[in-house]
Amino acid sequence: MSEEADLVARLKNPKTQNQAFGELVMQYQERLYWHIRRIVLTHQNADDVLQETFIKIFRNIDGFKEESKLYSWMYRIATNEALSFLKRNSKIQGISGDELQNNQIVNLKADPYFDGDQAALELQKALLELPEKQRLVFNMKYFQELKYDEISAILETSVGALKASYHLAVKKIEKHLKHEGLET
Template sequence: MSADSILVAQLRDPKSREAAFRELVLRYQERLYWHIRGIVLSHEDADDVLQETFIKVYRNIDSFKGESKLYSWMYRIATNEALSFLKRTAKIRGGSSEALQQHLVQNLQADPYFDGGQAELKLQEALAGLPEKQRLVFNMKYFQEMKYEEMSEVLDTSVGSLKASYHLAVKKIEKHLKAGLLERH
């Protein structure tokens, strides 16, 4: 029995549920935080979405069938929560998701938790211009170094489609970064 299947069994048992949930949070919060942060960009928003993710995991652990890895299931929840958060935020602001992404990148420099330099900002600008799926795939592959098979479980998409999305994302990012270099010279 794997460590995750033991943890799931403990989460389903009312007697061990609280302790098992604390263990689950300790085990996965950092990985999930950085995954969410890559989507929503802001530290405060990432914390809020992470909290919502763990609430959903806690409430829905009985629906986890074990057909995928536990962290894949949680990543899927985290991804959906982050994307829903962005859609709600864009709707509240009365703009498009693309406009929101540009706004988030602009606010990144003011974020006290952002420790990237100009190169990181330029990369985030390029990412903000990508379609949602390409942005997700790029973040998961480039920043989190996830294998395509793992991404396939999380995003419920074929490996071939993910490879194509990543390739297109890389080409668009390269084009954006090269255009930025040409503007400065």
């Protein structure tokens, strides 16, 4: 039995579930946090979405069919939670997705946990201009260094489509950074 299969078995066993869940959180918390943070941008929002993600994982572990890797399943939950958070936020605030993106940049500048320079801020602006799928693919490939087959399992789409999305995202980011006078 692989380590992952053992962890999943312990997560599904009521007698070992709490300890196994603690191990799961320790093992994946940072990776999931940064994945979520790249979607919602601010520390506070990422922290909230991460908590919701782990709650959903805990409640739904019995439904995990082990047809994909555990982390692919968890990343899919984290991605969906982050995107749902953004949609809820724009609805609550009564603003469009574009206005929400502009607000995210303003909030990012004010976030004490953001330690990027002007180039990092421009990269985030460029990312926010991308369509959702391209932004997700770019973040997973560039920042998290995931392989296309891993991203394919997480986003449930073909490797070919992912490669095309990544290529388009890179071109759009390069164009944005050149327009802002920053070299790529």
